[in-house]
Amino acid sequence: MAVLERTPVVLIAGFAGRATEGVDHLAAELGESPGTVVVRHELSALREGIVRRAVRQDGQVRTEVLELAHGCVSCTLRADLLPLLCRLAARDSVRRIVLALDPAFEAEAVCQAIADVVVAGIVGRVDGPAGRDVRVEAVLTCLDTQTWLADATGEETLAERGLAAADDERTVAQVAVGQVDFADALVALGPAVDAMAQARLAEVLTRLVPDAPTCWSADLATVRAAEIETLLGRIPAGSRRGRIFDAHAPLLRGLPPLHTEHGVTLVEFAARRPFHPERLHEALDVLFDGVVTARGRMWLATQPEEVVWLESAGGGLRVGGAGRWLAALPAEEVAQADPARRALAALRWDETFGDRDISLVILAHDADPADIRHALHWALVEDDELRLVERAPERVAQWTDPFGTWHEDPCADPELDPAQAESQRGESK
CATH class of the missing domain: 3.30.1220.10 (CobW-like, C-terminal domain)
Incomplete structure (x- = not known):
């Protein structure tokens, strides 16, 4: 019995400011590769039940405004993103899918939905998770070197920052830390405030995701497709790649430094x-x-x-x-x-x-x-x-x-x- 090859998916995440710009830039660079489809859901009007979806392939962009009965991240996943992944994976012209995630999307939640949520009602396809048709090749996280550590150690909620609905209780720190902790590779954008601050940030990242290769760039425009592909190629074979760990998995993953450096x-x-x-x-x-x-x-x-x-x-x-x-x-x-x-x-x-x-x-x-x-x-x-x-x-x-x-x-x-x-x-x- 022939085993169908699942279409690889690269998720790109980034939290606000320079990191969000990085998501769009990296997705656009990867989108230049033949057979790559870039998908982005823009969720700024989510609380009104409106989602804007853009799909780009071979230089052409198709945009669509979606009206969801229940304006939330979960229903956006279930009602549109997961079925879209299944349909794209069925096309011979699609070799890879790049998801440029809105800050309201958390890569871990998307990967868990790909693995577990049943997609139903697609003609010619047996109901089942999107993970039967696609596989997570990598999670790539962009972070702003000037703001990430402050965000990761603060108390502000997403709602207070104006990035989520009033009933969203997630904090900025939870999203900022979660995006990096779940990453297979990192792109650190912008200069640090000073050399000591950058050194401290590097020590934090090395302990949080010790196996994730990192590209440091003061100028986003210099990060081109070839460099991104090289970064993705440096991800270790045993990297997470969308896997969800339960509470009984090892708490220390990889081989993080166990000594103190720059106070970290x-x-x-x-x-x-x-x-x-x-x-x-x-x-x-x-x-x-x-x-x-x-x-x-x-x-x-x-x-x-x-x-x-x-x-x-x-x-x-x-x-x-x-x-x-x-x-x-x-x-x-x-x-x-x-x-x-x-x-x-x-x-x-x-x-x-x-x-x-x-x-x-x-x-x-x-x-x-x-x-x-x-x-x-x-x-x-x-x-x-x-x-x-x-x-x-x-x-x-x-x-x-x-x-x-x-x-x-x-x-x-x-x-x-x-x-x-x-x-x-x-x-x-």
């Missing part, structure tokens, strides 16, 4: 006892100042069955569920778990608590690692509390737990009106 360092925090939820809630303020991002798995004393996932970017933090510990699963479900996860759990299995532990990685650019470790150690249960965790979990379950319903920081005081709550975004709890 990776802080690894591991513990074989749980956090006390109230002390953790107070200690998390240490992740807001001088920290680019933090992520990892946590064990809370009050939630012994749940793997708790923490992820921060700049002044915002989210805590949510990531399934259950293997020790809390019946044998038949353990047998179905990912083999790599089971193997790692077996290496550190505890007779009392099983695979429960804490594993966090924090990328700091202007913070003292000792302060971070001290605050997190302080939040762990003490010996007498650990005995309660083991022998009297019903008593531990009665402790106050700010994470009882999944948590987002900054916290909103229930006595404040929405405007007041918004004004406290990013402040300590």
Whole structure:
């Protein structure tokens, strides 16, 4: 049975300003290659249900205004982009598709939709994900060397920046960090404020995406198609290429530097006892100042069955569920778990608590690692509390737990009106 070759897709992302200009420039350069189709959805009028789509091939551009019943990024993906990818992939004249992403599109969400969302109703095609017809060749992210680190460590929301609808709670930092973290290659555009600032930025990028080749360019106009193709060719064979990692994947990907350089360092925090939820809630303020991002798995004393996932970017933090510990699963479900996860759990299995532990990685650019470790150690249960965790979990379950319903920081005081709550975004709890 013949195996059909899937059409490669290159996603180009960039957040505002020079980076957005870079998206359009790189897409235009790649679009000069025969058989390459460039697709761009312009979402500035999304809240009115209007999306403008431009498709360019062989020097010709076809534009169309789409009216969506529900103006949102998700319905743009489902109703137009994914079916369009399937139709383009079916054309013999299309050798590659380049997606020039609007800042409101996140490459990770697009890749997940390509892999998982069923596309239905295309004549002559069996319903199924677009990933049957296309494959992600690379995610290429543009960033502005003068503004990215400030964006990645700030507290402002997309709505406050005027880049999203009022009900979009994503922060600028989440998008800025997420775009780089998901990239297979980077194009850093524009001069840094000074040599020290550029050196610090380079150290941050090297630790965030150590395997991603980077093109540094002070002048966007000098970045031509040949240089972009060379950059794409330098992406390692084992690069991410659109893959979505779950909460149990390794927290350190590639081989990032583990020493401190220009004040930038990776802080690894591991513990074989749980956090006390109230002390953790107070200690998390240490992740807001001088920290680019933090992520990892946590064990809370009050939630012994749940793997708790923490992820921060700049002044915002989210805590949510990531399934259950293997020790809390019946044998038949353990047998179905990912083999790599089971193997790692077996290496550190505890007779009392099983695979429960804490594993966090924090990328700091202007913070003292000792302060971070001290605050997190302080939040762990003490010996007498650990005995309660083991022998009297019903008593531990009665402790106050700010994470009882999944948590987002900054916290909103229930006595404040929405405007007041918004004004406290990013402040300590």
